[in-house]
Amino acid sequence: MSSPASSGDGSIPILDSKYSGVPARLRQDAVDAKARLYSQKTLPDSTARRKTILPPGVSREQFGQAITELKGAIGDEDVEINDKPLVDGWYMEHPNTHDAYHIADQEELICSAVVYPSSTAEVQTIVRWANKHNIPIYPISMGRNIGYGGAAPRIPGSIVVDMGRRMNRILDIDADNASCIVEPGVSYFALYEEIQRRGLPLWIDCPDLGGGSVLGNAIDRGVGYTPYGDHFANHCGMELVLPSGEVLRTGMGAMPGKDGSDNPTWQSFQAAYGPYVDGIFSQSNYGIITKMGFWLMPETGHQSYMITFPRDEDFSRIVEIIRPLAQKRVLGNIPQLRHVIQELAVTGKPRSFWYNGSGRMPRDVIRERASTLPCGDVSWIFYGTQYGDPTSIKAQLEIIRSAFSQIQGSRFLFPSDVPADHYLHSRVQVCSGVPALRELDWLNWVPNAAHLFFSPISPTKGKDASLIHGIITRLHAKYGFDVFPTMCVAGREMHYIANIVYNRADRDAKQRATSLMREMIRETAKFGYGEYRTHLLFADQVAETYGWNHGALRKFNETIKDALDPNSILAPGRNGIWGQRYRGLGWEILDGDKRNMLKDGVSPKLYAALKGGL
Structure with a gap:
């Protein structure tokens, strides 16, 4: 058994040398984030394996023969047996062998091997091999689907097809068309840095953290925070391998271009002719997407801000005010509404810094601690961004300020009104298409922190949002977890994302987190509210x-x-x-x-x- 890892920066991958790395501009941020996370780490880097794993129904002899055949087809160095100690790592150095944030036993959802294809043709080879040997395969883009299962296969013993390592090219950026084509291993970091290197007046849309796959996030229907925040809605065209091994191109890509070239309208028009099939390849297991086109946002002016609200009971009224602003497209982006407890968490300081008691942090303690922060003793914080020229932004902000002023005690703040290290400055980056790492800091809440996302959809109506929030709050109290609600709000629906933060070294905490997830799914479903995305064990x-x-x-x-x-x-x-x-x-x-x-x-x-x- 090894000792807990140090927080040294020597192992943090840099984007210039590794496709999954962090840009040089964020190297120190990554070093600091890792140090904070590892300061509370009590788990060893790894422990001796208790068992090995095989695909279901496959003998060791059959497995050995099949792997030898796969190595012959793909290359010996690009097929790895998963027989080494399991290392959870952290966001920038995560595993592709199992779920880094294991809610079951660490050795439960693990693969038997990992294969690294370099092309669509090699993915075809792998799929045909899997059919021949009746071995399940589990494709990942980069494996950073953390909070929803990471790189773990649902069937233990499956072969993970890791497409990130060798399929990480930006195949095209069309500045005139404001579009691009990427492979699965292209991260938001990589796409942003390449656009900056070329000096193009284009934005990407990224989620809270920038290390994930652009392609992978879209096919899981992830969201970002610019006007292009619906990632799947802003894709255009894909190439994929079907379970038969055949290759399919969707949209205009189904039409051959001149002399065998790509069709020039593949990234310009989504639906093409006939049934629009792209949707069935999102959140499914019907194909392995190897290339995908995306629309990029033309660069524009922007202004971020935050609005604070003093009372918990303001929640319903806030949602009611947001709805018409969003429907009329006064709001420039997909804004976030967060509870003030997250102002404590995003400082990167552990829960024990603020409160040493057990169970949920009492509301009066949250009030007292929040009063020492720039936001003050408030309950809800709205983070928004407006876009366009200065005159239009000013007009938009006047409308927004007037609407929210209906809530007594609300306060409007710009980035210049808060310290340089405040979370609002991170929102400025993310909401203008600059991928960041700041969102890692709330994971330092408990030792050996891991998290599950509970992500139901609510109508943008105060009564619905309040009902869901009430269920989630009550059940978090029942199972002894602090509530970290983030609402991503649009004109007709809002994603309510509850982050269950638990200690993955604590078996009781993992069991309570599991029971909490199961009961929240059950209770919200009784009222007709369902999750849009979930961890693979609750699917x-x-x-x-x-x-x-x-x-x-x-x-x-x-x-x-x-x-x-x-x-x-x-x-x-x-x-x-x-x-x-x-x-x-x-x-x-x-x-x-x-x-x-x-x-x-x-x-x-x-x-x-x-x-x-x-």
Whole structure:
């Protein structure tokens, strides 16, 4: 067993030398973020492995023969057996072998091997190999889907297809068309830095952290904060490998260009002719996307700001004021509404700095501690950004200021009104397309911090938002967790994202976090509110909540799965979609499931017997 890792910066990858690295401009930020996280780390870097893993129904001899064949096709150095100690790492140095933020046992959701293709043709080779040997594969772009399962496969023993390491090219940036084409390993950091290197007047849209895959985030329907914040809505054209091994291009890319070149309108028009199929390849397991086009935002003027509100009970009124502003497009971006406890967390100081008690931090303690910060003793904070020329921005801000002034005690602040280290300055960057790392700081809340996201969708109405918030708050209190709500608010819907921060070295905390997730999914579904995205271990329960007309949607998804992937080799179980080979055999973790994932694992005990060694 090794000792806890130091916070030294020698291992932090730099973008110039590694596709998954941090830009040189953020190197010190990364060093500091890692130091803060590792200051509370008590877990060892790794422990001796207790078990090895094989694909289900595959003997060790069969596995060895299949891996030898795969190495011969892809290259010996680009196929790795997962037999080494598991290292959780952190955001910039995360694993591709398992979930860094394991909610089950660390050795539960692990792969048997990792393969690194370099091209669409090699992805085809891998898919055909998987069909031949009946071995499940699990594709990842960069594996930074942290909070939703990371790089972990849903079926233990699957082969992870890591496309980031060798498929990380920016294939094209068309300045006139304001578009680009990227491979899975292109991060927001990489795309931003390349646009800056070329001196192009274009913006990207990034989520809170910039290290994730542009392509991967979009196909999971992630969001950002500029007017181009709906990432999937702003994609245009994709190339993918179907579970049969065939290659498909969607949209205008289905039409060949002159002399075999790419069609010149592939990144200009999304739908092309006939059914618009792109959507079925988001949040699914119907294909492996190897190239994807995106629209970029023309550079423009911008002004970020924050508005504070003094009372918890202001919440419903705030949402009601936001709705017409967003519907009329007065609000320039997808703004965030956060509770003041997150002002404490984003300082990077641990919970113990603010409060040493057990259970949820009392509201009076939050008030007292917040009063020492620039925001003061408030309850809610709205972060927004306006875009355009100075005259139009000024007019927009006057309308917004007037609307929110209806709430007594509200206060309007610009970046110049708060210290240079305040979180608002990070929002300025993110909301103008500059990827950052600041959002890592709230993870330092507890030792060995990990987190789960609970992400239901609410109408942008005060009564709906308040009902969801009430359920989440009540259940967090029941299970002893602080509530970290972030609302990403649009004109008709808002993403309510609750961050459950837990100590991954604490088995009790992991079990409580699991129970909290299950109950929040169940309770909000009773009122017709569902998650838009979830951790892979809760995907079956979430998919089950979309049960209108006896689960017609789920049956439809299964019909497509069985037609495209008759051998069920591609990411079985992803987003609750199981192929016929696994369906109904106990792999699903549905509401009411009694298994203790820390003790019992996720694999059905009778699987091998039921399938006769499949």
